[in-house]
Amino acid sequence: MDSQQRRSATGQGAKIIALANQKGGVGKSTTAINLSSALAMAGKKVLLVDSDPQGNASSGLGVTSRDQEHHLYHCLIGEVPAGQAVCEVADHDNLNIIPTHIDLIGVEVELISAPKRENFLAKALKSLKKNYDYIFIDCPPSLGLLTINALTAADSVIIPMQCEYFALEGLSQLVRTIRLVKNSYNDKLVIEGLVLTMFDRRNKLTFQVAKEIRSHFQGSVYDAVIPRNVRLSESPSHGCSVLTYAPGSVGALSYLNLAKEFLKKQKP
Ligand code: ADP
Ligand code: MG
DSSP states (O other), X not given: OOHHHHHHHHOOOOEEEEEOOSSSSSSHHHHHHHHHHHHHHTTOOEEEEEOOTTOHHHHHTTOOGGGOSXXXXXXXXXXXXXXXXXXXXXXXXXXXXXXXXXXXXXXXXXXXXXXXXXXXXXXXXXXXXXXXXXXXXXXXXXXXXXXXXXXXXXXXXXXXXXXXXTTTTTHHHHHHXXXXXXXXXXTTOEEEEEXXXXXXXXXXXXXXHHHHHHHHTTTTBOSOOXXXXXXXXXXXXXXXXXXXXXXXXXXXXHHHHHHHHHHHHSOO
Protein backbone atom coordinates (compact mmCIF):
# COMPACT_ATOMS: atom_id res chain seq x y z
CA MET A 1 0.00 0.00 0.00
CA ASP A 2 1.55 3.32 -0.97
CA SER A 3 1.38 6.38 1.22
CA GLN A 4 -1.39 7.99 -0.84
CA GLN A 5 -3.61 4.95 -0.36
CA ARG A 6 -2.81 4.79 3.33
CA ARG A 7 -3.74 8.42 3.85
CA SER A 8 -7.10 7.97 2.18
CA ALA A 9 -7.67 4.65 3.97
CA THR A 10 -7.29 6.22 7.40
CA GLY A 11 -8.62 9.61 6.35
CA GLN A 12 -6.32 11.18 8.92
CA GLY A 13 -3.60 12.75 6.81
CA ALA A 14 -0.06 13.27 7.99
CA LYS A 15 1.30 12.08 11.29
CA ILE A 16 2.72 15.09 13.11
CA ILE A 17 5.90 14.59 15.12
CA ALA A 18 7.56 17.20 17.34
CA LEU A 19 11.32 17.09 17.94
CA ALA A 20 11.67 18.40 21.45
CA ASN A 21 14.21 18.76 24.22
CA GLN A 22 14.58 22.00 26.14
CA LYS A 23 18.36 21.56 26.11
CA GLY A 24 20.14 23.28 23.27
CA GLY A 25 22.74 21.54 21.14
CA VAL A 26 21.42 17.99 21.56
CA GLY A 27 20.73 17.38 17.86
CA LYS A 28 17.08 18.43 17.44
CA SER A 29 17.65 20.45 14.26
CA THR A 30 20.18 17.98 12.86
CA THR A 31 17.69 15.15 13.40
CA ALA A 32 14.84 17.26 11.98
CA ILE A 33 16.79 17.91 8.78
CA ASN A 34 18.26 14.47 8.25
CA LEU A 35 15.39 12.27 9.39
CA SER A 36 13.01 14.33 7.23
CA SER A 37 15.37 13.99 4.26
CA ALA A 38 15.85 10.27 4.78
CA LEU A 39 12.09 9.69 4.86
CA ALA A 40 11.61 11.89 1.79
CA MET A 41 14.25 9.83 0.00
CA ALA A 42 12.31 6.72 0.94
CA GLY A 43 9.40 8.19 -1.03
CA LYS A 44 7.40 9.71 1.83
CA LYS A 45 5.94 13.19 1.46
CA VAL A 46 7.43 15.20 4.31
CA LEU A 47 6.95 18.72 5.63
CA LEU A 48 9.42 20.20 8.09
CA VAL A 49 8.11 23.07 10.21
CA ASP A 50 10.86 25.21 11.68
CA SER A 51 9.50 26.44 14.99
CA ASP A 52 12.79 27.68 16.39
CA PRO A 53 13.31 31.44 15.82
CA GLN A 54 17.03 30.69 15.40
CA GLY A 55 16.15 28.96 12.13
CA ASN A 56 18.82 26.26 12.06
CA ALA A 57 16.58 23.77 10.26
CA SER A 58 15.67 26.39 7.63
CA SER A 59 19.21 27.58 6.95
CA GLY A 60 20.53 24.01 7.18
CA LEU A 61 18.33 23.19 4.19
CA GLY A 62 19.37 26.31 2.32
CA VAL A 63 16.13 28.21 2.97
CA THR A 64 16.26 31.58 4.65
CA SER A 65 13.43 33.93 5.54
CA ARG A 66 15.06 36.55 3.31
CA ASP A 67 14.07 34.46 0.27
CA GLN A 68 10.53 34.15 1.56
CA GLU A 69 7.60 36.49 1.77
CA HIS A 70 5.85 34.42 4.43
CA HIS A 71 7.14 32.22 7.22
CA LEU A 72 5.84 30.42 10.29
CA TYR A 73 5.17 33.63 12.22
CA HIS A 74 2.59 34.77 9.63
CA CYS A 75 0.86 31.38 9.77
CA LEU A 76 0.72 31.32 13.56
CA ILE A 77 -0.85 34.75 13.89
CA GLY A 78 -3.30 33.83 11.13
CA GLU A 79 -2.09 36.40 8.63
CA VAL A 80 -1.79 33.80 5.86
CA PRO A 81 -2.84 30.16 5.48
CA ALA A 82 0.08 27.84 6.22
CA GLY A 83 0.12 26.69 2.59
CA GLN A 84 1.42 30.11 1.56
CA ALA A 85 4.55 29.69 3.67
CA VAL A 86 5.47 26.24 2.34
CA CYS A 87 8.64 26.16 0.22
CA GLU A 88 10.36 23.49 -1.76
CA VAL A 89 13.83 22.38 -0.75
CA ALA A 90 16.41 22.37 -3.55
CA ASP A 91 17.76 18.90 -4.41
CA HIS A 92 15.39 17.24 -1.94
CA ASP A 93 12.36 15.75 -3.72
CA ASN A 94 9.29 15.10 -1.54
CA LEU A 95 10.54 17.48 1.15
CA ASN A 96 8.94 20.86 1.89
CA ILE A 97 9.63 23.30 4.67
CA ILE A 98 7.86 26.13 6.46
CA PRO A 99 10.82 28.35 7.36
CA THR A 100 11.09 30.53 10.40
CA HIS A 101 12.20 34.07 11.14
CA ILE A 102 13.71 35.72 14.19
CA ASP A 103 10.36 37.57 14.56
CA LEU A 104 8.93 34.29 15.83
CA ILE A 105 10.48 35.13 19.22
CA GLY A 106 7.76 37.77 19.62
CA VAL A 107 4.96 35.25 19.21
CA GLU A 108 5.48 33.94 22.74
CA VAL A 109 4.64 37.41 24.06
CA GLU A 110 1.97 38.22 21.49
CA LEU A 111 -0.04 35.09 22.19
CA ILE A 112 0.38 35.02 25.95
CA SER A 113 -3.11 36.34 26.70
CA ALA A 114 -4.84 34.89 23.63
CA PRO A 115 -7.57 32.34 24.28
CA LYS A 116 -6.45 28.77 23.40
CA ARG A 117 -2.94 30.06 22.90
CA GLU A 118 -1.60 26.49 22.87
CA ASN A 119 -3.61 25.66 19.76
CA PHE A 120 -2.34 28.09 17.13
CA LEU A 121 0.11 25.73 15.42
CA ALA A 122 -2.36 22.82 15.36
CA LYS A 123 -4.89 25.13 13.72
CA ALA A 124 -2.37 26.42 11.20
CA LEU A 125 -1.25 22.92 10.13
CA LYS A 126 -4.72 21.40 9.82
CA SER A 127 -5.20 22.28 6.15
CA LEU A 128 -1.79 20.82 5.21
CA LYS A 129 -2.20 17.37 6.76
CA LYS A 130 -3.79 15.89 3.64
CA ASN A 131 -0.72 16.73 1.56
CA TYR A 132 1.88 14.80 3.56
CA ASP A 133 2.74 11.50 5.18
CA TYR A 134 4.77 13.10 7.96
CA ILE A 135 5.06 16.61 9.37
CA PHE A 136 8.05 17.22 11.65
CA ILE A 137 8.22 20.24 13.95
CA ASP A 138 11.68 21.39 15.05
CA CYS A 139 11.23 22.97 18.50
CA PRO A 140 13.30 25.71 20.16
CA PRO A 141 15.45 24.85 23.20
CA SER A 142 12.81 25.78 25.77
CA LEU A 143 9.50 24.56 27.13
CA GLY A 144 7.78 27.84 26.29
CA LEU A 145 4.68 28.51 24.22
CA LEU A 146 6.25 27.45 20.90
CA THR A 147 7.10 24.00 22.25
CA ILE A 148 3.68 23.73 23.93
CA ASN A 149 2.08 24.57 20.55
CA ALA A 150 4.22 21.90 18.85
CA LEU A 151 3.24 19.27 21.44
CA THR A 152 -0.42 20.25 21.14
CA ALA A 153 -0.29 19.90 17.35
CA ALA A 154 1.65 16.61 17.42
CA ASP A 155 0.63 12.97 17.43
CA SER A 156 3.98 12.06 18.95
CA VAL A 157 7.31 13.41 20.08
CA ILE A 158 10.87 12.37 19.32
CA ILE A 159 13.41 13.33 21.97
CA PRO A 160 17.01 13.66 20.74
CA MET A 161 19.48 13.17 23.58
CA GLN A 162 23.19 13.64 23.82
CA CYS A 163 24.86 10.96 25.93
CA GLU A 164 26.58 13.25 28.40
CA TYR A 165 26.61 13.49 32.16
CA PHE A 166 23.67 15.89 32.52
CA ALA A 167 21.54 14.25 29.81
CA LEU A 168 18.96 12.84 32.20
CA GLU A 169 18.74 16.05 34.15
CA GLY A 170 15.87 18.08 32.78
CA LEU A 171 14.44 15.04 31.06
CA SER A 172 11.90 14.56 33.85
CA GLN A 173 10.81 18.16 33.31
CA LEU A 174 10.32 17.45 29.61
CA VAL A 175 8.37 14.27 30.37
CA ARG A 176 6.21 16.22 32.86
CA THR A 177 5.49 18.84 30.18
CA ILE A 178 4.55 16.14 27.67
CA ARG A 179 2.20 14.62 30.28
CA LEU A 180 0.69 18.01 31.06
CA VAL A 181 0.00 18.73 27.38
CA LYS A 182 -1.43 15.24 26.97
CA ASN A 183 -3.76 15.66 29.95
CA SER A 184 -4.82 19.21 29.20
CA TYR A 185 -4.79 19.74 25.43
CA ASN A 186 -3.93 16.67 23.37
CA ASP A 187 -4.80 13.23 24.69
CA LYS A 188 -3.39 11.40 21.64
CA LEU A 189 0.17 12.58 22.33
CA VAL A 190 2.73 9.81 22.88
CA ILE A 191 6.51 9.54 22.99
CA GLU A 192 7.53 8.21 19.57
CA GLY A 193 11.08 7.52 20.65
CA LEU A 194 14.36 8.78 22.04
CA VAL A 195 17.37 9.16 19.73
CA LEU A 196 20.88 8.99 21.11
CA THR A 197 22.91 11.61 19.24
CA MET A 198 26.57 12.61 18.99
CA PHE A 199 27.46 9.17 20.28
CA ASP A 200 31.19 8.94 20.96
CA ARG A 201 32.41 5.35 20.99
CA ARG A 202 35.78 6.36 22.46
CA ASN A 203 34.17 7.73 25.58
CA LYS A 204 33.24 5.28 28.36
CA LEU A 205 30.78 7.73 29.88
CA THR A 206 28.75 7.71 26.64
CA PHE A 207 28.04 3.99 27.08
CA GLN A 208 27.15 4.41 30.77
CA VAL A 209 24.72 7.23 30.05
CA ALA A 210 23.22 5.34 27.08
CA LYS A 211 22.65 2.33 29.34
CA GLU A 212 20.98 4.49 31.94
CA ILE A 213 18.69 6.12 29.34
CA ARG A 214 17.75 2.73 27.89
CA SER A 215 16.88 1.28 31.29
CA HIS A 216 14.88 4.38 32.21
CA PHE A 217 12.89 4.45 28.93
CA GLN A 218 12.63 0.73 28.22
CA GLY A 219 11.60 0.04 24.66
CA SER A 220 11.36 3.70 23.69
CA VAL A 221 14.98 4.30 22.71
CA TYR A 222 15.85 3.68 19.06
CA ASP A 223 18.46 1.00 18.41
CA ALA A 224 19.85 3.26 15.68
CA VAL A 225 22.39 5.55 17.28
CA ILE A 226 23.73 8.74 15.69
CA PRO A 227 27.50 8.94 16.13
CA ARG A 228 29.50 12.13 16.31
CA ASN A 229 30.39 12.72 12.67
CA VAL A 230 32.05 15.72 11.12
CA ARG A 231 29.98 15.51 7.90
CA LEU A 232 26.84 16.05 10.00
CA SER A 233 28.23 19.28 11.40
CA GLU A 234 29.48 20.45 7.98
CA SER A 235 26.37 19.83 5.89
CA PRO A 236 24.24 22.74 7.25
CA SER A 237 26.80 25.26 6.00
CA HIS A 238 26.27 23.80 2.52
CA GLY A 239 22.50 24.23 2.87
CA CYS A 240 21.60 20.58 2.47
CA SER A 241 21.10 17.40 4.45
CA VAL A 242 24.01 15.05 5.03
CA LEU A 243 22.31 12.60 2.68
CA THR A 244 22.93 14.95 -0.21
CA TYR A 245 26.20 16.45 1.02
CA ALA A 246 27.98 13.22 1.98
CA PRO A 247 25.77 10.25 1.05
CA GLY A 248 28.27 7.56 2.01
CA SER A 249 29.27 9.07 5.34
CA VAL A 250 28.66 7.42 8.69
CA GLY A 251 26.32 10.32 9.55
CA ALA A 252 24.20 9.72 6.44
CA LEU A 253 24.02 5.98 7.02
CA SER A 254 23.05 6.43 10.65
CA TYR A 255 20.12 8.71 9.74
CA LEU A 256 19.04 6.25 7.02
CA ASN A 257 19.04 3.53 9.69
CA LEU A 258 17.01 5.71 12.02
CA ALA A 259 14.48 6.37 9.24
CA LYS A 260 14.23 2.65 8.55
CA GLU A 261 13.58 1.89 12.23
CA PHE A 262 11.12 4.79 12.47
CA LEU A 263 9.12 3.43 9.50
CA LYS A 264 9.15 -0.11 10.87
CA LYS A 265 7.52 1.15 14.07
CA GLN A 266 4.63 2.83 12.23
CA LYS A 267 1.30 1.05 12.19
CA PRO A 268 0.42 -0.41 8.77
P1 ADP B 1 19.74 21.53 18.72
O1 ADP B 1 18.83 21.75 17.57
O2 ADP B 1 19.23 20.52 19.71
O3 ADP B 1 20.15 22.80 19.38
P2 ADP B 1 21.73 20.90 16.69
O4 ADP B 1 21.11 19.85 15.84
O5 ADP B 1 21.70 22.30 16.16
O6 ADP B 1 21.08 20.86 18.15
O7 ADP B 1 23.22 20.46 17.00
C1 ADP B 1 24.09 21.28 17.73
C2 ADP B 1 25.45 21.34 17.03
O8 ADP B 1 26.03 20.05 16.98
C3 ADP B 1 25.35 21.81 15.59
O9 ADP B 1 26.47 22.58 15.30
C4 ADP B 1 25.36 20.52 14.78
O10 ADP B 1 25.91 20.70 13.48
C5 ADP B 1 26.25 19.64 15.64
N1 ADP B 1 25.86 18.22 15.56
C6 ADP B 1 24.62 17.69 15.76
N2 ADP B 1 24.64 16.36 15.66
C7 ADP B 1 25.93 16.02 15.39
C8 ADP B 1 26.63 14.77 15.18
N3 ADP B 1 25.98 13.60 15.26
N4 ADP B 1 27.94 14.82 14.94
C9 ADP B 1 28.61 15.99 14.89
N5 ADP B 1 28.04 17.19 15.09
C10 ADP B 1 26.71 17.21 15.34
MG1 MG C 1 17.85 23.53 16.95
